[in-house]
Amino acid sequence: MGYVGNHLATLVTGVFAAILTGLWPYFVDFAPILNFVFIMAVPIMWFLTFTCWISQKSTDYMHNHAPSHTEKKSLSNSQTIQTTTTSQVNLLEIRQIQNELSVELNNVKETVKLKDSEIERLNQEISNLETLVQIESLKTELANLKMLASGKKTK
Secondary structure, three states, X not given: OHHHOOOHHHHHHHHHHHHHHHHHHXXXXXXXXXXXXXXXXXXXXXXXXXXXXXXXXXXXXXXXXXXXXXXXXXXXOOOOOOOOOOOOXXXXXXXXXXXXXXXXXXXXXXXXXXXXXXXXXXXXXXXXXXXXXXXXXXHHHHHHHHHXXXXXXXX
16 A cells, blocks of 8 residues: 555644644643643544554554465466567467467367366266166065065965
């Protein structure tokens, strides 16, 4: 946040507290009620200044001692693009980068298609196995029924 490093609230309250402190001696004899107002306002403003300062220090500490406006952007694991106002990228470089990214995108799409077809094949195989298990279960039940039927005939 510029030169004050996120301490704008501290700076504003500190300046106001200093102005109140500086004006206090001039208005002491002007009116008794103003003396009471300054007795209340000056310590409160210095307390607010201290509170703003300590809360900003706490916030800076909690966010790894960094200003709140730092940003890092990365496009991929191996590429980071930084742009400054003095450098210009020509149209040819942009098209080359666009083509490279298109090729990478197509590769990713092909990989996804392969994965999707593999998943579909595995789902079909699971379905076939479930059918085989059901067939074997029916064969076992039929064999049990035949045993029970042949056992009743002999008695």
